[in-house]
Amino acid sequence: MSTVSASTKIDVLVVGGGSAALCAAIAARRHGATVRLVEHAPLSLRGGNTRHARNFRLMHDTAHCYVPDSYGEDAFMNDLHRVTRGATDATLARVLIRGSATIAPWLQANGVALQDPGCGVMPYSQRTAFFLGGGKTMINALYATAARIGIEICYDSEVVALPTSDGQGGNVVIDRGGITELVSPKALVLCCGGHQSDRAWLRDSFGDAADGLVVRGTPYATGRVLRMLLDAGARPVGDPSQGHIVAVDARGPPVDGGIVTRITAIPSGIVVDRNAQRFHDEGEDARKTHYARWGERIAQCPGQIAYLIMDAHGRARALPTALPPIEADSIAALAVKLGLDPAALEATTRGFNAAIAGGELIQRRTAQLAPAKSHGAVALAVPPFAAYPMRPGLTFTHFGVAVDPQMRVIKSDGSRFENIFAAGMIMAANVLGRGYLAGLGVTLSAVFGRLAGEEAARHAAR
Numbered sequence: 111m112s113t114v115s116a117s118t119k120i121d122v123l124v125v126g127g128g129s130a131a132l133c134a135a136i137a138a139r140r141h142g143a144t145v146r147l148v149e150h151a152p153l154s155l156r157g158g159n160t161r162h163a164r165n166f167r168l169m170h171d172t173a174h175c176y177v178p179d180s181y182g183e184d185a186f187m188n189d190l191h192r193v194t195r196g197a198t199d200a201t202l203a204r205v206l207i208r209g210s211a212t213i214a215p216w217l218q219a220n221g222v223a224l225q226d227p228g229c230g231v232m233p234y235s236q237r238t239a240f241f242l243g244g245g246k247t248m249i250n251a252l253y254a255t256a257a258r259i260g261i262e263i264c265y266d267s268e269v270v271a272l273p274t275s276d277g278q279g280g281n282v283v284i285d286r287g288g289i290t291e292l293v294s295p296k297a298l299v300l301c302c303g304g305h306q307s308d309r310a311w312l313r314d315s316f317g318d319a320a321d322g323l324v325v326r327g328t329p330y331a332t333g334r335v336l337r338m339l340l341d342a343g344a345r346p347v348g349d350p351s352q353g354h355i356v357a358v359d360a361r362g363p364p365v366d367g368g369i370v371t372r373i374t375a376i377p378s379g380i381v382v383d384r385n386a387q388r389f390h391d392e393g394e395d396a397r398k399t400h401y402a403r404w405g406e407r408i409a410q411c412p413g414q415i416a417y418l419i420m421d422a423h424g425r426a427r428a429l430p431t432a433l434p435p436i437e438a439d440s441i442a443a444l445a446v447k448l449g450l451d452p453a454a455l456e457a458t459t460r461g462f463n464a465a466i467a468g469g470e471l472i473q474r475r476t477a478q479l480a481p482a483k484s485h486g487a488v489a490l491a492v493p494p495f496a497a498y499p500m501r502p503g504l505t506f507t508h509f510g511v512a513v514d515p516q517m518r519v520i521k522s523d524g525s526r527f528e529n530i531f532a533a534g535m536i537m538a539a540n541v542l543g544r545g546y547l548a549g550l551g552v553t554l555s556a557v558f559g560r561l562a563g564e565e566a567a568r569h570a571a572r
């Protein structure tokens with residue numbers, strides 16, 4: 111590895127390449143700082159998990175062209191309290207929610223197009239706005255703006271060392287394809303995501319179950335910078351063994367499968383483990399977001415695998431998927447294709463069909479069956495039978511570093527790193543100590559990224 115000389119001209123160095131980093135870089139530049147953004151991924155994979163996102167949550171007192179009705183500060187706060195069950199820093203949560211009120215026009219002013227909920231293909235939502243063209247289009251728009259306003263953008267550039275002294279970040283070491291560069295920015299904004307792509311770290315936190323986890327997003331969220339921050343004395347927040355885990359198609363890629371691998375048809379059939387046994391009520395939650403509850407359950411199954419089994423009618427009720435289901439003309443033949451014991455799957459299906467009680471289709475439940483199916487219990491009787499193998503898909507963990515309301519990283523002794531700021535998933539656990547709200551990931555990264563960039567520019571100007 112060769113080393114090139116230290117750069118002295120940068121006010122603000124932003125580490126990362128997703129929504130937090132881009133919002134930080136653009137905000138810092140618009141506040142007069144010279145800015146460099148370093149993204150570990152190559153250009154073709156830039157944008158972290160943000161390129162998989164579709165929508166973001168925002169407080170609004172009146173309707174806008176991108177979001178109908180209203181969603182006030184207290185309603186947003188109540189939703190956050192409900193999902194985190196109190197594991198949220200109230201001060202930072204208020205900063206986030208109030209910041210969300212102006213983030214949509216700010217993103218629009220920086221080139222991001224939002225969808226009119228009245229004429230788009232995405233669901234109508236009072237609480238979230240949808241990106242026109244999805245997260246990748248949003249990311250491309252922000253990169254174009256960043257380049258236009260003079261931000262230096264470096265791909266294939268990984269921060270590999272983060273020396274700190276006297277509460278300050280010093281020479282940052284960047285590896286650019288085997289060439290080492292030292293950069294001494296006046297302020298540093300760390301927006302490099304979580305650590306969910308580090309298998310060894312996941313194994314430390316989840317034990318052997320980590321091997322069965324699919325990582326839904328970027329392989330570049332390795333948590334290397336997070337580890338360096340913690341080693342330098344940053345205060346940890348959250349729990350690395352808790353995460354936002356959803357049911358995904360086991361045939362999808364082990365990383366970066368994105369949103370299309372989610373399995374959303376669970377209420378239309380039964381779910382069995384690798385012993386062909388049912389283990390939870392498939393009718394308990396029929397909302398569109400039920401897949402988010404099933405990730406944790408599948409993570410508890412032997413081998414972290416489960417199978418959704420449907421008949422032809424169930425399949426007709428299900429939404430289309432990226433990969434077609436595995437099909438067979440009988441339950442026994444389906445079991446063979448899935449590698450399950452045919453007799454065991456036949457017995458489970460027979461027992462389920464026999465336990466179905468009467469009533470309206472949607473309310474129909476099983477009787478004297480454990481676990482029950484409490485809604486939508488319809489016999490699996492009409493071939494062809496169809497199945498999806500499912501694994502737990504990890505989006506992010508509830509773990510990161512503590513920050514103050516100016517986004518400065520806090521040390522374990524309560525003091526601050528004077529010139530080190532953090533935004534996005536690397537500090538999300540401050541407000542999202544557990545649970546998840548649709549659209550909160552991007553809101554959190556964009557609002558806190560923008561704020562961190564402004565604060566970093568202010569610090570650099572002193």
Ligand SMILES: Cc1cc2nc3c(=O)[nH]c(=O)nc-3n(C[C@H](O)[C@H](O)[C@H](O)COP(=O)(O)OP(=O)(O)OC[C@H]3O[C@@H](n4cnc5c(N)ncnc54)[C@H](O)[C@@H]3O)c2cc1C
Nearest residue numbers: 128130150158159160164269303327330534535549551552
């Ligand atoms: C499939 C999927 C769908 C999602 N859908 C939604 C949605 O619809 N709405 C929503 O709000 N949220 C959604 N999320 C969550 C959301 O995408 C994230 O919470 C948010 O985008 C995170 O932004 P970020 O900038 O903090 O991190 P990321 O976008 O993950 O960016 C982290 C960046 O840091 C870079 N990096 C890491 N380490 C280094 C290093 N050492 N040096 C340099 N660069 C480094 C990475 O390459 C990456 O570009 C989804 C996530 C996934 C995986």
